[in-house]
Amino acid sequence: MWSEGDVVVLRDVWHGTVWRAVPGTVVRDDDRETVVWVPRGTENVYPVDEDGREVRIARPDVRWATRIAKADILVSMRVGEPWSIWHHFSPGPRHWYVNFEEALGRHGRYLDYRDHKLDLLAYPDGTTRLKDEDELEAAAALGLLDAAAVRRDAERLLRERPWPTGWEDFRPDPGWPIPTLPDDWALPPPEAA
Numbered sequence: 001m002w003s004e005g006d007v008v009v010l011r012d013v014w015h016g017t018v019w020r021a022v023p024g025t026v027v028r029d030d031d032r033e034t035v036v037w038v039p040r041g042t043e044n045v046y047p048v049d050e051d052g053r054e055v056r057i058a059r060p061d062v063r064w065a066t067r068i069a070k071a072d073i074l075v076s077m078r079v080g081e082p083w084s085i086w087h088h089f090s091p092g093p094r095h096w097y098v099n100f101e102e103a104l105g106r107h108g109r110y111l112d113y114r115d116h117k118l119d120l121l122a123y124p125d126g127t128t129r130l131k132d133e134d135e136l137e138a139a140a141a142l143g144l145l146d147a148a149a150v151r152r153d154a155e156r157l158l159r160e161r162p163w164p165t166g167w168e169d170f171r172p173d174p175g176w177p178i179p180t181l182p183d184d185w186a187l188p189p190p191e192a193a
Helices: 133-141 147-160
Strands: 007-014 017-029 033-038 043-048 063-068 072-078 083-090 095-107 110-122 128-131
Touching: 095 147, 110 133, 110 147, 133 147
Parallel strands: 007 110
Antiparallel strands: 007 017, 017 033, 017 043, 033 072, 043 063, 072 083, 083 095, 095 110, 110 128
């Protein structure tokens, strides 16, 4: 288990390669839930093509670019759930961003997962909206995932509606610095090496 205040890296892994990497500070880590704080200003890595355009569907030949988080985000990952909930605190309206994913395990300071492309936005007024359904279908057409299984996860999520999560009033320790990516953030997971 990690301790409160540890810096870890959330990594989306495809084709044995780190696809995205977001550093964050551990808020909680126990046998039920891992919660990570990603403050506005945190630099993260994402895939781009040879022209610098973001690549949305996993493929082996990418480069990486960096961007800065524009909002304060608290990521909640409950053990056994095929999704994580990203609480967006600011700017703009607060909402929950649900990322459908498969947990791939921990490797040192890395928490690896495989993004299942489909996302859901949930708002305090009770409205919800699926996002990136086209990416889900494109990834399924390439044999990268099972779209029907991901849609079943979405149906279950909409039945359970696990928000609010209890983290909506979270405030970080004011002494925590903005987390940074370690130099070895792209180190492949052990099973990919």
